Amino acid sequence: MDMIANLTLGFGVALSLQNLALCFAGCFIGTLIGVLPGVGPIATIAILLPITFGVDPVGALIMLAGIYYGAQYGGSTTAILVNIPGEATSVVTTLDGHQMAKQGRAGVALGVAALGSFFAGCVATLFIAALGAPLTKLALLFGPAEYFSLMVMGLCFAVVLARGSILKAFCMIMLGLLLSTVGTDLETGQERLTFGFPPLSDGIDFAVLAMGVFGFAEVLRNLENPEARDVVKAKIGRLLPDWSEIKQSIKPVLRGTFIGGILGILPGNGAVLGPFASYTLEKKLAKDPSRFGRGAIEGVAGPESANNAGAQTAFIPLLTLGIPPNAVMALMVGAMTIHGIIPGPQVMTKNPELFWGMIASMWIGNLMLVIINLPLVGVWVKLLQVPYRLMFPAILIFCCIGIYSVNNQPVDVAFTAMFGLFGYLLIKLGFEPAPMLLGFVLGKLLEEKMRQALIISRGSFMTFIERPISAGLLIVAVVVLAIALLPSISKKRDEVFTE
Amino acid sequence: MSLNPIERAQGLRIRSQQDMAAGLFMVALGVFAFVLSGDLPLGSLRQIGPGMLPKSFAVICAALGLMLSLASLRYNGEKLTGWAWRGVFLVLGGACLFGLAIRGFDIGPIHIPQLGLLVAGPLVILVSGLAADDMKWKELIIFAIAMTTACALLFKYALSLPIPLAPWLLGI
Numbered sequence A: 001m002d003m004i005a006n007l008t009l010g011f012g013v014a015l016s017l018q019n020l021a022l023c024f025a026g027c028f029i030g031t032l033i034g035v036l037p038g039v040g041p042i043a044t045i046a047i048l049l050p051i052t053f054g055v056d057p058v059g060a061l062i063m064l065a066g067i068y069y070g071a072q073y074g075g076s077t078t079a080i081l082v083n084i085p086g087e088a089t090s091v092v093t094t095l096d097g098h099q100m101a102k103q104g105r106a107g108v109a110l111g112v113a114a115l116g117s118f119f120a121g122c123v124a125t126l127f128i129a130a131l132g133a134p135l136t137k138l139a140l141l142f143g144p145a146e147y148f149s150l151m152v153m154g155l156c157f158a159v160v161l162a163r164g165s166i167l168k169a170f171c172m173i174m175l176g177l178l179l180s181t182v183g184t185d186l187e188t189g190q191e192r193l194t195f196g197f198p199p200l201s202d203g204i205d206f207a208v209l210a211m212g213v214f215g216f217a218e219v220l221r222n223l224e225n226p227e228a229r230d231v232v233k234a235k236i237g238r239l240l241p242d243w244s245e246i247k248q249s250i251k252p253v254l255r256g257t258f259i260g261g262i263l264g265i266l267p268g269n270g271a272v273l274g275p276f277a278s279y280t281l282e283k284k285l286a287k288d289p290s291r292f293g294r295g296a297i298e299g300v301a302g303p304e305s306a307n308n309a310g311a312q313t314a315f316i317p318l319l320t321l322g323i324p325p326n327a328v329m330a331l332m333v334g335a336m337t338i339h340g341i342i343p344g345p346q347v348m349t350k351n352p353e354l355f356w357g358m359i360a361s362m363w364i365g366n367l368m369l370v371i372i373n374l375p376l377v378g379v380w381v382k383l384l385q386v387p388y389r390l391m392f393p394a395i396l397i398f399c400c401i402g403i404y405s406v407n408n409q410p411v412d413v414a415f416t417a418m419f420g421l422f423g424y425l426l427i428k429l430g431f432e433p434a435p436m437l438l439g440f441v442l443g444k445l446l447e448e449k450m451r452q453a454l455i456i457s458r459g460s461f462m463t464f465i466e467r468p469i470s471a472g473l474l475i476v477a478v479v480v481l482a483i484a485l486l487p488s489i490s491k492k493r494d495e496v497f498t499e
Numbered sequence B: 001m002s003l004n005p006i007e008r009a010q011g012l013r014i015r016s017q018q019d020m021a022a023g024l025f026m027v028a029l030g031v032f033a034f035v036l037s038g039d040l041p042l043g044s045l046r047q048i049g050p051g052m053l054p055k056s057f058a059v060i061c062a063a064l065g066l067m068l069s070l071a072s073l074r075y076n077g078e079k080l081t082g083w084a085w086r087g088v089f090l091v092l093g094g095a096c097l098f099g100l101a102i103r104g105f106d107i108g109p110i111h112i113p114q115l116g117l118l119v120a121g122p123l124v125i126l127v128s129g130l131a132a133d134d135m136k137w138k139e140l141i142i143f144a145i146a147m148t149t150a151c152a153l154l155f156k157y158a159l160s161l162p163i164p165l166a167p168w169l170l171g172i
Helices: A002-014 A017-035 A041-054 A057-082 A093-102 A106-140 A144-161 A166-180 A198-202 A206-224 A243-265 A270-285 A298-313 A315-321 A327-338 A346-350 A352-373 A377-383 A388-407 A410-428 A434-456 A468-485 A487-498 B005-009 B017-036 B052-074 B085-103 B117-129 B137-158
Strands: B105-107 B110-112
Touching: A002 A017, A002 A106, A002 A352, A017 A041, A017 A057, A017 A352, A017 A377, A041 A057, A041 A206, A041 A327, A041 A388, A057 A093, A057 A106, A057 A298, A057 A327, A057 A352, A057 A377, A093 A106, A093 A298, A106 A243, A106 A298, A106 A315, A106 A346, A106 A352, A144 A166, A144 A315, A144 A434, A144 A468, A166 A434, A166 B017, A166 B052, A206 A327, A206 A388, A206 A410, A206 A434, A206 B085, A243 A270, A243 A298, A243 A315, A270 A298, A298 A315, A315 A327, A315 A346, A315 A352, A327 A434, A346 A352, A388 A410, A388 B085, A388 B117, A388 B137, A410 B085, B017 B052, B085 B105, B085 B117, B117 B137
Parallel strands: none
Antiparallel strands: B105 B110
16 A cells, blocks of 8 residues: 555654654654743744754754644643643643642643543544545645635634634734735846845745744743743642543543544644634533533543644645645744745655655654653653743743854844834734734745736636635635624634633 | 713723724734835736735735724723833843844944854843843853853754854854
8 A cells, every 4th residue: 555655665764863863852842842831832943943954854844843743742731730831722721631630630631641642643643644645636636726715715714713803813814914025026026015125125034033923022921921830739640540541531532633633634723723622522522511620531631632633634734735724834834945845745746755754753753752741740840940030031042043043144133133023012912923924924825826826817816716626715714704703603712712 | 861971981982902003003004015015016917016915915904904993992902001111122132232243243333343152142141131020140140151051062063053152262
């Protein structure tokens, strides 16, 4: 079978000494930042982007991917022990996980979370391997019109799934698209919105924008609202769940993996939705729903599996279609282009070792994460005691060195500080900047595909509606927006996000 | 009967300062971008010109901003909060100092020599570290030295990135 041959190729790549080391480094750093509240995967990947310049592209992407899914594991540790979600996707875990920790069952909660995540990671890896090839074939059927509609759909999903006000998320997407038009126009060579300022004629540097808005501005935000940390004093207890606990969690893990995996494929950050959906489902299915919120093991097992499955299947749109579904994947696009790889269906045919190596590394990474997380839990708890007053100067120096090394241009550091100020202004105005990054990354591609499609159709906008796949994608986009704007449902959405 | 004071108070007024400001910000940004892209040709649908998308995005930004401002007259929301200027100055200033010191700089008549990472590193840590309310001098100084050493080893030697360490002192 093809899949087995491909996976063998992948494991051959992923098991090389260098790639194993990079995978471990990625998972380790990922866990670290997942554990530390106030440092998210977006900021970390942005900061570490320049570090990967010296490595070959496969190794670089293996490491960056490790950071992303490693953060999902680490995030649950903080959620359970400190009641602060280290990461957006572990918000739900705080509900029951922290309660379990207060009852002295922190170890079991951590154990179930790690084992559930491992299982979900394995299934998701197989899922990507199985879906990768057919989806890539499908992607080759896509013309510019379909790509355009797909991106529009992704952006609509991003608007709907963003936290906070829909209108504001919309603003951020449009702002990102607007920022993406800065620079030299590809077809006519005219400068757009550059103020005649030479450094801007290549457009706004992706790393500069990402680090300014997610590195610097986040530091400013955290300095202003220091988080109270309430580290559980009770002992952690045994890590491995006993037989009755395993029996209780098997079904939630299976359901969580399934839900998270499916939602993760959705363009527009479906992965965030997985844990919420899984928690709601478990609560609905439970014989005694009142146990939830008071330390129900299902409330940890399901969402934790869902967030890990989602984190991995989120790679599917990126690897097969070249369209990043969320801000972290947008950073991956940045990493790929820096290394001279254009994300899209051709990655699998042109760079099979990259595609399959990355997939194989995900499975290896998941195995490493179980080892990193469970026995070393004590170390992570210690780390939580590092005060923020030392953490943020460290973040800053990494940011500065990172930006400087992108082009060896000191001006870039000043630019980044400017975007930091801009990001802080956005935060003050109540905007969430993540959708902006997605809009920014998709903007150039969106414009290119739209121009191509209109040239092919000789200026007729009907082309987007006349082609069936394109029309279908646009209909989904409209339906999703309409559903989100209906008052009764948008109320429910608020409940889900505030719960 | 005329409206009583309570009913009158339910008319339009700014109910969410934050949304109002955010909306006005988007409008200003949209108008600004539209003016800047003023001389770029729109082109036609058949051959889209360089100005088409920047202009349309600018218009949409402004329109969304307008909607946001109008919505802030009807729905209650957050208030604007003040800026923590100290943090902004120290953190972003520290970063800018790093940029100035790392490779040297000429701004008009002012010439800053190439100081390198061994100066720029402690500079950014010490300056930004002042932004924390619970800052301790001794701890911060030790941390600055340790962090700079670690970064020099990691970036310069382990990852071999071309970062000047201290050209004026060590020649590297």
